[in-house]
Amino acid sequence: MLEYKLYYWALPFRGNFIQLFLEEVGAQYERHDAGEIYPERSLGIHNPGMAPPYLYECKSKTYFAQMPACLMHLGREYDYLPRRAETHTLALKTILDCNDVLMEITNSNGQVMWTKSNWEAFRYARLPEWMKVFENTGLRHGLKDGGSNGMGFLLGSRLTVADIATAALFGAMVYSFPELQGDLQENAPHIAGLCQRVEARPNIRRFLAEQREEMGRGYCGGQIEDSLRKMIG
Numbered sequence: 001m002l003e004y005k006l007y008y009w010a011l012p013f014r015g016n017f018i019q020l021f022l023e024e025v026g027a028q029y030e031r032h033d034a035g036e037i038y039p040e041r042s043l044g045i046h047n048p049g050m051a052p053p054y055l056y057e058c059k060s061k062t063y064f065a066q067m068p069a070c071l072m073h074l075g076r077e078y079d080y081l082p083r084r085a086e087t088h089t090l091a092l093k094t095i096l097d098c099n100d101v102l103m104e105i106t107n108s109n110g111q112v113m114w115t116k117s118n119w120e121a122f123r124y125a126r127l128p129e130w131m132k133v134f135e136n137t138g139l140r141h142g143l144k145d146g147g148s149n150g151m152g153f154l155l156g157s158r159l160t161v162a163d164i165a166t167a168a169l170f171g172a173m174v175y176s177f178p179e180l181q182g183d184l185q186e187n188a189p190h191i192a193g194l195c196q197r198v199e200a201r202p203n204i205r206r207f208l209a210e211q212r213e214e215m216g217r218g219y220c221g222g223q224i225e226d227s228l229r230k231m232i233g
């Protein structure tokens, strides 16, 4: 029986945060084009939201917008939230950090195109700092050395929404822009390993293989993706 409908564009960017989660837990879901809701119906749905992604939950007949809210909701439904207060709050904080990085890498969702100097300030100052925020969080809480890819998870010994979000952020970023793989490896080697481990989980691996076959290295789309490619290429 259908459990969820995800309304998003045929691109990874913000949608994959939710889609990787739905894949991980084996939920029955469909992805619909965001245009079925946005912009005409955005105000009319139960729990209106400004912009995609929208998550429709069949059992409650409710919609949720705001990617972090959708992910926290799913985390609670499927018991993928840390139990301790500190790490529970850090799970939300991690997803919000991810959303900030998405906003920054797209210059506020493409409101302004990148210039060389702005891009370099981002790539060589802000982005490494963000990567270290994730790395240091993981090392304080759950990530450990061990084996070639390391062990443990961002906020403890079990996989939570925070790991899915981290992989949706940096996994997609370095797949879409392989030039940034070295930046991640240098600034956040344990996070690089975590992303590989999350992306290798069977349901997620199958989904990403299909998505990447279909969408190639597409990231956020639009002129801002062209602008990013011009800077990185």
Ligand SMILES: N[C@@H](CCC(=O)N[C@@H](CS)C(=O)NCC(=O)O)C(=O)O
Binding pocket: 013, 014, 015, 050, 051, 052, 053, 065, 066, 067, 068, 099, 109
């Ligand atoms: N804070 C929102 C941001 C939503 C957002 O910016 N969505 C983009 C696609 S990733 C969009 O289509 N925006 C159009 C708009 O803001 O009107 C979230 O996390 O879901």
